[in-house]
Amino acid sequence: MSNNVRNEAPELIEIRRELNQVAWPSDVDKLINLINLYKDHAVEAARMHTTPPVIRAVASTNLTNSSVKITWTTDEPSDSVVKYGVTTATGSMISDAAMVTSHSLTLTGLESGTTYYYLVASTDSVGNRSVDNKDGTYYTFKI
Numbered sequence: 001m002s003n004n005v006r007n008e009a010p011e012l013i014e015i016r017r018e019l020n021q022v023a024w025p026s027d028v029d030k031l032i033n034l035i036n037l038y039k040d041h042a043v044e045a046a047r048m049h050t051t052p053p054v055i056r057a058v059a060s061t062n063l064t065n066s067s068v069k070i071t072w073t074t075d076e077p078s079d080s081v082v083k084y085g086v087t088t089a090t091g092s093m094i095s096d097a098a099m100v101t102s103h104s105l106t107l108t109g110l111e112s113g114t115t116y117y118y119l120v121a122s123t124d125s126v127g128n129r130s131v132d133n134k135d136g137t138y139y140t141f142k143i
Helices: 010-020 025-048
Strands: 055-061 068-085 092-107 115-123 129-132 139-142
Touching: 055 115, 055 129, 055 139, 068 129, 092 115
Parallel strands: none
Antiparallel strands: 055 068, 068 092, 068 115, 115 129, 115 139
């Protein structure tokens, strides 16, 4: 085992033990160093990513007498949330945690002859959230 190992995670210590049984110690050191380098870069990349998803092409389609499909796209995988209501207070919500770039949620149980207001929101895997409420005027559809 190498003497230049410092503060290795328990998982890496176990990997090192197993690899030392089948590989040259210098090769194990190289592999452990690569794993540490990758881990450090992954942590730093996540820390540096502070840009929320960009929401585009918000639309309401497939209107029936009691339902509507809300669709939009994002520039990176993110979840899907639609908040809606008969005023801009948007008291109802539907969501899907799947991380996608093409979003589609169907609102059901809607009242015929009613205008609804809605906004969409998406949050990426590191917690950056974007909300589109059409610059405060809210998207609308009428059933």
